[in-house]
Structure formats: C-alpha cells, structure tokens
Amino acid sequence: MSRLPDPECPICNDAPAHHWLWRDDRLRVIDARDADHPAFLRVIWHGHERETSDLADADRQHLMDVVWHVERCVRDIAQPDKINVASLGNVVPHLHWHVIARWQDDAHFPGSVWSARLRDGAPRPRVPAALWRATLLSRLGLPAVHVPPELADAYEATNYAIDLPDGPATLRVGAQEALLERWLTAHSQTRWALISAANPWSSRCDTDANRAAHGALRALLVQRGLPLCEAVNWPEERTSGWTEPALLCGGLSPEEAVRIGAAFGQNAVLCGDAGGEARLLWCVRPAGAH
Numbered sequence: 001m002s003r004l005p006d007p008e009c010p011i012c013n014d015a016p017a018h019h020w021l022w023r024d025d026r027l028r029v030i031d032a033r034d035a036d037h038p039a040f041l042r043v044i045w046h047g048h049e050r051e052t053s054d055l056a057d058a059d060r061q062h063l064m065d066v067v068w069h070v071e072r073c074v075r076d077i078a079q080p081d082k083i084n085v086a087s088l089g090n091v092v093p094h095l096h097w098h099v100i101a102r103w104q105d106d107a108h109f110p111g112s113v114w115s116a117r118l119r120d121g122a123p124r125p126r127v128p129a130a131l132w133r134a135t136l137l138s139r140l141g142l143p144a145v146h147v148p149p150e151l152a153d154a155y156e157a158t159n160y161a162i163d164l165p166d167g168p169a170t171l172r173v174g175a176q177e178a179l180l181e182r183w184l185t186a187h188s189q190t191r192w193a194l195i196s197a198a199n200p201w202s203s204r205c206d207t208d209a210n211r212a213a214h215g216a217l218r219a220l221l222v223q224r225g226l227p228l229c230e231a232v233n234w235p236e237e238r239t240s241g242w243t244e245p246a247l248l249c250g251g252l253s254p255e256e257a258v259r260i261g262a263a264f265g266q267n268a269v270l271c272g273d274a275g276g277e278a279r280l281l282w283c284v285r286p287a288g289a290h
C-alpha cells in the first residue's frame with residue numbers, strides 16, 4: 001500500500017506530462033538530463049516512500065527490475081564509458097533512482113554528477129524523447145495499468161471526428177463509416193488507425209505541449225510514407241470533457257498502432273479494417289486495482 005502524496009513534496013507534485021517516458025501503476029521513468037549530462041534518466045516510485053527497503057517484496061523487485069532495464073537502455077543508446085546508478089534522496093526523500101551515462105570527458109568525471117565541476121564537458125547531443133520511449137517500450141513492454149470502468153466507458157463513447165477530402169466524418173467504436181471506406185479505397189489501403197499524442201497518461205497538458213507531441217507523432221507517421229488525415233477526439237457529451245487532436249493513418253497494423261500509441265503515453269487507439277467496424281485497442285495491459 002502506497003502512502004498518500006505529501007503536499008510539500010516536489011516529486012509527489014510532479015504532474016504527469018510529456019517529459020514522462022514510461023509509466024505503469026507503480027512507477028514512472030522520466031528524462032532528467034541537464035546541460036552537463038545528456039543521457040540521465042530517473043526511475044521514480046509513485047508513492048511517497050522513503051527507502052527502497054520500505055517497499056513490499058514484489059514492489060521492490062519490480063522497481064529494481066525496471067532500474068536495470070533502464071540501465072540497459074541508457075547503455076544501448078548512449079554507449080557511455082561508465083554507468084552510474086544511485087539512490088540518494090537526501091534533498092527530496094521520495095524514493096527514486098538515478099541512471100546516468102558517464103564519460104571520461106564529462107564535466108564531473110571521475111566524481112559523481114553532484115560533485116564539484118572539473119571542466120567544461122565535451123558536448124554531446126541530447127537523446128530525443130521518442131527514442132527513449134521506443135527503447136524503453138521494447139524492453140519493458142506495455143505498462144500494466146488499472147483502467148477504471150468509467151474511463152473505459154469514456155473511451156467507448158468518444159466521437160472521433162475526421163476531415164476527410166469528401167467531407168467530415170465521425171468514427172465511433174463498433175460503427176462503420178462510408179466516407180472512411182472511400183478514403184481507404186482512394187489510397188489503396190485495407191486498414192486504418194486513429195492515434196493521438198495529446199494528454200499522455202490520461203492527464204491534461206497545455207496546448208503547446210500537446211501541439212508539440214502531435215507534431216512528433218505526425219513526423220513519425222509521415223516518415224512511414226502512409227496517408228494521413230487530421231482528426232479530433234471529443235467526448236460524447238460535447239459540453240464537457242477534453243477534445244484532443246489525433247491523426248488518422250492508413251496502412252498501419254493494429255500491433256504497430258498500439259506500440260505507437262503506447263510510446264506517446266496513450267491508453268488506447270482506434271483501429272479498423274476496410275469493410276469492418278471501428279475497434280478500440282488498449283495500449284496498456286490490464287492491472288488489478290491496488
């Protein structure tokens with residue numbers, strides 16, 4: 001059982017946002033890079049626990065498994081001279097582990113990254129969030145997340161509005177859409193997916209952050225050379241709830257759509273085959289309520 005959030009704790013109050021790279025019901029992995037250390041991830045336990053040994057056995061095992069998977073990802077991507085793995089928490093006593101790529105010519109080597117700066121470190125490029133997310137996802141898999149029934153109902157009830165060349169269309173789970181069929185035929189595609197990058201981890205982000213994520217999703221899909229169409233998701237009750245930008249993409253397999261949705265922190269994507277109904281596919285593994 002996790003402790004309640006501490007209102008004074010900056011880690012408890014780190015709102016879910018686009019800088020999160022992977023998360024499940026128990027922990028999150030964030031990009032913690034700074035000017036001197038470009039490949040620096042942090043694994044944070046969601047609950048306000050103080051020490052690793054305060055966790056139940058299964059939780060502690062899960063946390064450490066993720067730490068070592070993250071270490072492997074940092075090694076694979078950054079190819080550093082050395083990895084530092086550390087749990088301090090002296091400043092903020094909320095359980096978290098640092099995983100840091102180190103180079104002999106970085107600003108602090110061979111001291112810790114918190115020691116006195118010894119030199120201007122050799123410049124190294126930052127790692128794009130999309131690369132971290134794809135690599136973490138391939139090692140850690142789809143996250144185990146409890147989806148409450150009311151949230152599942154909201155996904156089922158969402159309207160997915162698309163501006164197709166032949167006119168506006170609305171997709172709904174379990175329904176067919178004639179204009180979408182024409183669009184697929186026109187592009188010689190037999191399947192489609194609708195994916196959003198907005199409001200990852202089911203938490204509201206500001207318009208600029210959502211726009212940036214939408215741009216990253218669009219760039220990824222454009223690179224695939226597949227036909228795209230802008231879309232908007234809105235709740236069944238138009239008067240309340242969120243609207244989100246999304247993209248309709250022809251030709252993606254359901255598996256690819258789920259992986260891309262998961263990499264952008266989405267709970268679900270919408271998919272379908274030509275002549276079939278729209279299906280909701282979850283990008284998380286179901287987990288029991290804690």
Ligand SMILES: [Zn+2]
Pocket residue numbers: 005006009010011012013047048049094
């Ligand atoms: Zn805390």
